[in-house]
Amino acid sequence: MMEYRKEEILLKAEKINLFFGEKQVLRDIDLCIKNIVRPGVTQGQVVSLLGRSGIGKTQLFRILSGLQKPTSGTVTGIDNKPIMQGDMGVVFQNYYLFEWRTIRQSLELAAKKNPQLKPTDIKDQIDQQAQLFNLTEHLNKYPQQLSGGQRQRASIIQQLLNGSNFLLLDEPFSGLDVIMLEKVVELLLKVSLSDELKTLILVSHDIETSVALADTTFILAQEDGKPGATIIKEVDLCERELAWEKDVKNKKEFANTVQEIKALL
Ligand SMILES: Nc1ncnc2c1ncn2[C@@H]1O[C@H](COP(=O)(O)OP(=O)(O)OP(=O)(O)O)[C@@H](O)[C@H]1O
Secondary structure, X not given: OOOOEEEEEEEEEEEEEEEEOOEEEEEEEEEEEXXXXXXXXXXXXXXXXXXXXOOOHHXXXXXXXXXXXXXXXXXXXHHHOEOOOOOEEXXXXXXXXXXXXXXXXXXXXXXXXXXXOOHHHHHHHHHHHHHHOOOHHHOOOOHHHOOHHHHHHHHHHHHHHHOOOEEEEEOOOOOOOHHHHHHHHHHHHHHHOOOOOOEEEEEEOOHHHHHHHOOEEEEEEEOOOOOOEEEEEEEEOOOOOOOOOOOHHHOHHHXXXXXXXXXXX
């Protein structure tokens, strides 16, 4: 049994409701992400938010990242401080980059916003990250000269250089071939292992990949006869010994958990 403790609250959403006119999209969402600590291991948290297409994942994503205000409810971070726009690094589905800037220029701009980075260290940081994510030879190119996977990696580095501890990724596995999917999973693991307070929140409908990568999975779905989507279940993958395991997909409990989640969606 792997030893771990859940410590302080990193992010808390309480009683989130979202309406578009009369239509309720989200109902009474409560969600809490805690710092998971394992003795002798540096690692962050990986949380996935799963739900059917159209259920409200993107809306919840926008609320958690401070991009959108809910109709009611609050999102707070460490020490109960409200989450503001800019507190979180957001990697959108289309890997938003400045089309008229080279990748290096975009990364420099992001790094300059990071109060923890000295201006004299920026170049080294960019070079290090680019090397880690196989982008060195693409730094002087424009986004339209990159492949989808390269854009995605550049977009992730851009958010890492910003310095925010939270990285929200919208559908990071969609449209990838098998090889690229493996690389992205590897890359996200690398990011999560880089710092204790780094928290990745993945919004996805890819159940297998999300469960393989995450330590906690929240299921967003509609309850019978009630309007709007809510968190119907929090699956603690640490407790099921499915977190931080290399060949987790071969475990019986993995298949059981995937089946259990499929039945809920
Ligand atoms: N501006 C808007 N006005 C009215 N309804 C909206 C608006 N934006 C989204 N919706 C509705 O909110 C619901 C949730 O949408 P959302 O994009 O969050 O779903 P999703 O789970 O992310 O879907 P997908 O996996 O297909 O991207 C949908 O029914 C959608 O039609």
